Amino acid sequence: MNFTNSARLNSKHVLLAIISILIFGCKEKENESIETAEEMAVLEPEVYEFGFKIDDFIVKRDTVRKGDSFGKILEQNRIGYPQIYEIVTAAKDSFDVTRLQIGKPYTILCSKDSLQTPRCFIYQPNLEEYTVVNFQDSIYAYSSRKPIKYVEKTVTGVINSSISVTLDEKGISPVLTNKLADNIYAWTIDFNRLQKGDRFKVIYTDKYIDDTIYAGVHDVKAAYFNHNSKPFYAFQFETDSEKHIIDYFDDEAKNLRRAFLKAPVQFSRISSRYNLKRRIAYYGYALRPHKGTDFAAAVGTPIMATASGVVTESRYSGGNGNYVKIRHNATYETQYLHMQKRKVKVGQFVKQGDVIGWVGMTGNTGGPHVCYRFWKNGRQVDPFREELPQAEPISDSLKVKYLAFIKPIKEQLDSVPFDEIEDEAPNENMITYNYN
Ligand SMILES: [Zn+2]
Secondary structure: OHHHHHHHHHHHHHHHHHHHHHHHHHHHHHHHHHHHHHHHHHOOOOOEEOOEEHHHEEEEEEEOOOOOOHHHHHHHOOOOHHHHHHHHHHHOOOOOHHHOOOOOEEEEEEEOOOOOOEEEEEEOOOOOEEEEEEOOOOOEEEEEEOOEEEEEEEEEEEOOOOHHHHHHHOOOOHHHHHHHHHHHOOOOOOHHHOOOOOEEEEEEEEEEEOOOEEEEEEEEEEEEEEEOOEEEEEEEEEEEOOOOEEEEEOOOOOEOOEOOOOOOOOOOEEEEOOEOOOEEHHHOOEEOOEOOEEEEOOOOOEEEOOOOEEEEEEEEEOOOEEEEEEEOOOOEEEEEEEEEEEOOOOOOEEOOOOEEEEEEOOOOOOOOEEEEEEEEOOEEEOHHHOOOOEOOOOOHHHHHHHHHHHHHHHHHHHHOOOOOOOOOOOEOOOOEEEEO
16 A cells, blocks of 8 residues: 555656657656645645655755765765766756765665665755655656745734844844844844834744745734834835846835945944033034034944935044045935945945945044944935935825735734834734745
């Protein structure tokens, strides 16, 4: 019975694989993964892996070690050299045996008898992909992907000290914090200055390989932040389906990206704000206006250009120390002082987020920080009080589509209650869907 089943399944696979290779060439990947997913669903209690009913074999798992080769591995599993040569030759179009990498896992499926004859060699270059070299009857090889599943989840939280601490307490990957802080809200909320009591809700997707292997946070679909008692919505929206351009917009279709980043350094704190009326005790409380914003951070912390532009100054001066100035357009320039080291030269074009130097304490400064100066029409202003331009506003025709698109998502987001219980795990009651 066992034998019949396995024989039927195996011959079905051989046939499928041969047909697919003949007809589809490398597109065979997708078909195979759907096939596998369906089988998994229908024949649930039986365990399938790599498209094989794993119970039918003795499964030997190992990783490629230093000094290993495909031939050596097979030889250790009692396959003779003439057959190894035959396998390598027959499989060479689909599987280059010289590409085995040290540390990558492989699986050998052996016959379930006293001989334990190897039937298949499966190599996994990464978590998702695998290559099967099948030598049960005729020899052939193909690559495929494990079925991937995305599970939508929601999480809510209240800030006590920082968002990373709040999410960490809920056992959520720091990747989610990074996506929120660096991608979605980098321009609109300064995550270094979240207030105690700020609260958030996030709808995101987690990725799973083969139903079981957690492969991290995949994507953020929508988020809501209540920061300083103001709402900040973010919805993911594809503005160009051909080029796959995805951006985040708020509930009024405003782009969340701004022409300028909120801060030139990550995970810093503002040690001194722009203040024209600053008086300093050291100077006998004399008026010492501060026309910059100081971000305190450890020496060596990378300093980023807050917007794209051309470097107009990169030099050392007594008071400023090592500093860089960038012209962004006819209106705006930014300047970064007291660097330990500069990374860019005059005339160089830098993109928003590019590292232009490192935090130091050169020039006239008491501690390591970057003094960030924001110039508008040749005068220094406070960037936190400027209504800075949006990046790529949504077009009028797309706006209608966008508002219709986010309506149900916003309702979903709004209906998620804030949980007051600190240690609650994320809700997993949402939609589950399969991709290939
Ligand atoms: Zn300063």
